[in-house]
Amino acid sequence: GDSVTQMEGPVTLSEEAFLTINCTYTATGYPSLFWYVQYPGEGLQLLLKATKADDKGSNKGFEATYRKETTSFHLEKGSVQVSDSAVYFCAQKGGGTSYGKLTFGQGTILTVHP
Amino acid sequence: NAGVMQNPRHLVRRRGQEARLRCSPMKGHSHVYWYRQLPEEGLKFMVYLQKENIIDESGMPKERFSAEFPKEGPSILRIQQVVRGDSAAYFCASSPEPLANTGELFFGEGSRLTVL
Numbered sequence: 279g280d281s282v283t284q285m286e287g288p289v290t291l292s293e294e295a296f297l298t299i300n301c302t303y304t305a306t307g308y309p310s311l312f313w314y315v316q317y318p319g320e321g322l323q324l325l326l327k328a329t330k331a332d333d334k335g336s337n338k339g340f341e342a343t344y345r346k347e348t349t350s351f352h353l354e355k356g357s358v359q360v361s362d363s364a365v366y367f368c369a370q371k372g373g374g375t376s377y378g379k380l381t382f383g384q385g386t387i388l389t390v391h392p
Numbered sequence: 393n394a395g396v397m398q399n400p401r402h403l404v405r406r407r408g409q410e411a412r413l414r415c416s417p418m419k420g421h422s423h424v425y426w427y428r429q430l431p432e433e434g435l436k437f438m439v440y441l442q443k444e445n446i447i448d449e450s451g452m453p454k455e456r457f458s459a460e461f462p463k464e465g466p467s468i469l470r471i472q473q474v475v476r477g478d479s480a481a482y483f484c485a486s487s488p489e490p491l492a493n494t495g496e497l498f499f500g501e502g503s504r505l506t507v508l
Contacts, residue, residue: 282434310495321396321499322435322483329495367434371495379448380497382427382434 280305284368284383291358291390299353299386301342301368309370311335311344311351312380316365325353325366358390394419396500397466398484404506411471411478413503417486424467425497426459429481440491441467474507481505 285300303309313325326335331346340355351368368383397416405411417424422443427435437451441461461467471478481504485497
């Protein structure tokens with residue numbers, strides 16, 4: 279069945295470091311891919327998305343490229359800030375009428391130190 | 393514009409009791425989704441409801457769990473005769489259109505259920 283696998287955390291970085299959080303998926307067909315972020319004390323919110331192969335989603339300095347050949351959607355940011363400390367979830371939505379079935383990875387905790 | 397509101401934020405129950413979790417979607421949203429996050433796992437889809445109708449409950453356990461989204465009032469996730477394995481964070485999300493159209497859900501902060 280459909281699944282999403284994220285790199286295990288937690289990830290601890292210094293401010294201005296480069297960030298990569300790996301995400302790979304298995305799916306039948308061609309899913310849409312998402313990164314959601316959960317800041318402390320808040321609900322999950324959409325960070326970026328890509329709906330087809332080679333699409334690049336970007337927001338707030340974060341980027342992720344939909345790679346069909348490697349079934350990956352790695353999240354990157356060139357220079358992290360303390361305010362980026364949060365839990366990051368990779369997710370996919372299958373094609374067709376998948377209704378509410380976002381399939382999530384287990385989440386990666388990111389902590390950025392000054 | 394208030395976001396998705398869930399209550400209670402924390403709930404403690406003893407084995408065999410009932411748990412009721414409430415979710416008020418964002419204003420103008422008629423599609424509600426419940427997800428569960430067990431310790432060390434990702435969020436797992438449970439049920440999708442649209443005002444007074446259950447659209448997809450394929451992720452709901454067959455027994456003890458039920459959900460509703462009445463014409464008036466919040467959506468309710470009800471767990472009867474709770475067991476320790478029900479301890480988890482339960483997240484509610486809403487959207488103005490079906491997920492198949494937009495791909496974006498708006499989440500609440502979650503309700504953490506602890507079963508003693």
